[in-house]
Amino acid sequence: MTTTRGLVGLELSSIGRRYGDNQVLRDLDLTIDPGDFVAILGPSGVGKSTLLRILAGLEEPTSGTMTPIGDVPAGGPTARMMFQEDRLLPWKSVLDNVQLGTKGQRDKAAELLAQVGLAGREKAWPAELSGGQRQRVALARALLHRPDILLLDEPFGALDAITRVTMQQLLEGVLAEHPRTVLLVTHDVEEALVLADRVLLLTPQGITRDLRVPQSRPRHRGDAQLAAWKEELLDGLLEADRAVHAATGS
Numbered sequence: 001m002t003t004t005r006g007l008v009g010l011e012l013s014s015i016g017r018r019y020g021d022n023q024v025l026r027d028l029d030l031t032i033d034p035g036d037f038v039a040i041l042g043p044s045g046v047g048k049s050t051l052l053r054i055l056a057g058l059e060e061p062t063s064g065t066m067t068p069i070g071d072v073p074a075g076g077p078t079a080r081m082m083f084q085e086d087r088l089l090p091w092k093s094v095l096d097n098v099q100l101g102t103k104g105q106r107d108k109a110a111e112l113l114a115q116v117g118l119a120g121r122e123k124a125w126p127a128e129l130s131g132g133q134r135q136r137v138a139l140a141r142a143l144l145h146r147p148d149i150l151l152l153d154e155p156f157g158a159l160d161a162i163t164r165v166t167m168q169q170l171l172e173g174v175l176a177e178h179p180r181t182v183l184l185v186t187h188d189v190e191e192a193l194v195l196a197d198r199v200l201l202l203t204p205q206g207i208t209r210d211l212r213v214p215q216s217r218p219r220h221r222g223d224a225q226l227a228a229w230k231e232e233l234l235d236g237l238l239e240a241d242r243a244v245h246a247a248t249g250s
């Protein structure tokens with residue numbers, strides 16, 4: 001049996017979000033098990049980032065409830081978000097960027113930097129790093145806060161194909177060391193299938209596909225079952241994309 005010690009999940013019940021007349025999420029029911037890695041696919045504009053912002057507590061749903069489950073800490077679970085853009089402060093060193101908003105965590109910050117492959121670059125400025133390296137700093141910064149829930153909003157979306165694969169492998173390694181409940185929003189179906197325990201397809205009709213990926217890690221990108229799911233999910237995405245355009249008249 002998988003242990004959920006120290007891990008927190010979330011139960012969403014009838015979550016909705018409306019912006020004026022624009023009902024973005026509607027009656028969303030979803031249980032995220034403690035320690036699960038859940039990837040969310042969906043057409044542009046369907047509300048994936050909105051959902052992550054709600055989970056992060058950055059935004060309130062207009063309806064529904066969200067309840068933490070599992071080994072819930074006394075003050076409630078903490079969440080941390082990582083974005084496509086690194087959001088590093090250019091006037092602070094790499095180490096100071098990782099420590100941002102914390103006190104006395106220098107050693108831990110340096111240790112995390114080493115874990116993401118940036119030992120020796122503590123004093124560098126963000127401008128001296130490549131896009132992939134900057135995302136490593138952003139990942140180290142998110143992990144320093146030891147969030148119960150790690151929310152990744154297309155974190156590798158701006159990276160070239162090779163750096164992206166390297167970052168996926170790095171994330172997998174880091175999570176093996178620091179188990180967390182993870183939600184990943186991505187447009188990359190292969191990324192979802194290679195990394196996640198569970199892949200959701202979010203469409204204007206709600207979650208239309210909820211796929212468990214039992215393959216052991218590291219996964220083989222050429223795996224026949226993953227390839228079949230990739231086809232199926234791409235078809236689902238195309239169909240959902242048409243539905244979004246039909247709904248918005250775009």
Ligand SMILES: Nc1ncnc2c1ncn2[C@@H]1O[C@H](COP(=O)(O)OP(=O)(O)OP(=O)(O)O)[C@@H](O)[C@H]1O
Pocket residue numbers: 019022024042043044045046047048049050051
């Ligand atoms: N603060 C806001 N005010 C008004 N409308 C918003 C706001 N945030 C998001 N929206 C609207 O909500 C809808 C969903 O946006 P969201 O960014 O969550 O979609 P997404 O699925 O993440 O899209 P993408 O894949 O393109 O990032 C869009 O129609 C967007 O215009």
